[in-house]
Amino acid sequence: MALKMDLHVHTIFSPDALITRKDLILYAKKRGLDGVAITDHDSLDGALKIAKETDFLIVPGMEISSLEGHIIGLDVNELVPPRLSVDETLDRIHEAGGLAVACHPVTFFKxxxxxxxxxxxxxxxxxxxxxxxxxxxxxxxxxxxxxLGIARVAGSDAHYGPEIGYAHTLVDAESEIDEIVMAIRKGLCSPHGKAIPLTMRLKKELLLLKRKFG
Ligand SMILES: [Zn+2]
Ligand SMILES: [Zn+2]
Structure with missing residues (x-):
């Protein structure tokens, strides 16, 4: 049976996100997800911490700010530094045993x-x-x-609980991180999902402003 995974979720370990561990698991279960990848901006701490604290399936990852755009490293075992070239970033992700994902390759405002x-x-x-x-x-x-003949994945890029699961990847694998990563490498996965509604995005922006200015 295929696993339903949101492979791009930010938590409060990203400066621009509102999702706590509690929110993450609550909404992931509500959306019928089997697991999520935590991909905070240039940080692996939250992903590792939350993965340790819950039985819910978490793939630890990070979204790395390379010099030429954001790159997700999934299942990396160490921090990949920001502000490297694309090639250096890919080398570091692969050296860290991870999978390199070109996230939101064509979009404005990212x-x-x-x-x-x-x-x-x-x-x-x-x-x-x-x-x-x-x-x-x-x-x-x-x-x-x-x-390019590369595997296709999907993720919500959620920064706010209710945004989790708007997109997901179906991965043909057992519920183990190694198996999931291997299946994606082989292309045994497919992307699904829709756009997060504008009203929800506005709500998130308001909550972020509220947090910033009290
Ligand atoms: Zn990004
Ligand atoms: Zn992101």
Missing amino acids: ESLKRRISPRFDAIEVINASAFPFNYSVTRSEEIASR
């Missing part, structure tokens, strides 16, 4: 790799539920994935 995607990536995040404009982003990312 640090996107666009033309810098190569077959050195293990997967492309074809569906990112926070991407804008959503349909354009999915179509273009889909084109890149087929041109």
Whole structure:
């Protein structure tokens, strides 16, 4: 049976996110997910901490700010530093035993790799539920994935609990991190999902402002 995984979720360990451990598990279960990848900005601490504290399936990862766009490292066993070139970042992810995902490769308002995607990536995040404009982003990312013959994945890029699960990857694997990573490497996965509604995004922005200014 395929596992339903949201492979791109931020927690309060990212400066711009509101999701606590409690929210994460609550909404992941509510959406019928079998697991999530925690991918905080340039930090692995939250992912490792939460993975240790819960029985829910967590793939520890991080979203790395490379010099030329964001790159997700899944199942990395050590911190990959930000502000390296794409090639150096990919080397570091692979040295750390991880899987490199070109997240939101074509979108506005995010640090996107666009033309810098190569077959050195293990997967492309074809569906990112926070991407804008959503349909354009999915179509273009889909084109890149087929041109390069790379595995396709999806994630919500949630920064706020209710956003979790708007996109998910179906992974043909047993419920073990190693198995999941191996299945994605082989392309035994498919992306699914839709855009996070605008009203929900606005609510998140308001909550973030409230947190910032009290
Ligand atoms: Zn990003
Ligand atoms: Zn993100």
